[in-house]
Amino acid sequence: MTSTRRVLVVEDDPIINQSVSDRLEAEGYDVVRAWDGPGAVAAYGAHSPDLVVLDVMLPGYDGHEVCRRIQADRPVPVLMLTARADEADVLVGLGVGADDYLTKPFRMRELVARIGALLRRVQRAAELVARSPLAVGDLRVDAAARRVWCGGEEVRLTPTEFDLLLCLAETPGAVVTRDKLMAEVWGWPDASGTRTLDSHVKGLRAKVGVERIRTAHGVGYALEAGDGE
Incomplete structure (x- = not known):
């Protein structure tokens, strides 16, 4: 994966935040980190990431509100991390603009695969400019x-x-x-x-x-x- 791809990791648990960030950096991503809702929105505005890994439960305001705010600025792929696999929670996340979700605990290999798939879709979308409606x-x-x-x-x-x-x-x-x-x-x-x-x-x-x-x-x-x- 090219190092030009920037990922914003938003997770209030310092161990998970560090682990995810370290793994993504090892995969060649440029990683920006945030630990709460307001910090996530500020980091998004300052760094314009290509993708956001976003925990649902955050201090300040939750991941759903973060997702609403960043998607109102410009569409960006969002992979949400949730501690619960409840379908209602998942649908709320999808409704505010999330593209995919992972339930904790998750395997780092699966996280990396999901991120890669989301970014490939963005690239494929850019190739559709000549298509008729x-x-x-x-x-x-x-x-x-x-x-x-x-x-x-x-x-x-x-x-x-x-x-x-x-x-x-x-x-x-x-x-x-x-x-x-x-x-x-x-x-x-x-x-x-x-x-x-x-x-x-x-x-x-x-x-x-x-x-x-x-x-x-x-x-x-x-x-x-x-x-x-």
Whole structure:
């Protein structure tokens, strides 16, 4: 990984903060560190990181508020660290702009893999500038501008939600398998992260309409122009 990639690590536990920072520096990243909510927002503004590793429970204000504030400035990939795997907590994080999450305790190897996958997606997105917008019913997806409209109204999606919708929109009506979605959107070689996928689908449905995304049970998902499942 090129050293030009800068990662902001926000974690109030000094041992975890140090361990994550040391591992990412060893992987070739330029690491900036923060230990609380206000410090995270200040560090983000001062250093313009390419990605943020963000703990949910922080002094000052929590990771969800940090995520809201930094995403309001400019879209940036955010990997949230949470002590609980409760689905409601995960959906709150996704709703404020997080792209992925890891539940503590986690393996450093998995953290590094998730970060690499998120950054590769950003790079792939930059290669879509020449693509024409896609239309599925009254849903319009502009890959170049990374914007989405439903019935003429613009819908704000997180980077991960956008990539997931784009992958489905490329073959409207056809079922895209879980393995393909995990590979295309997250860069994972298999569907081992199905809970992450299902959580993002739930968040995406809440924004574009439940009826638009059909579930093929045990297989994957499809984007429909009309009523879904």
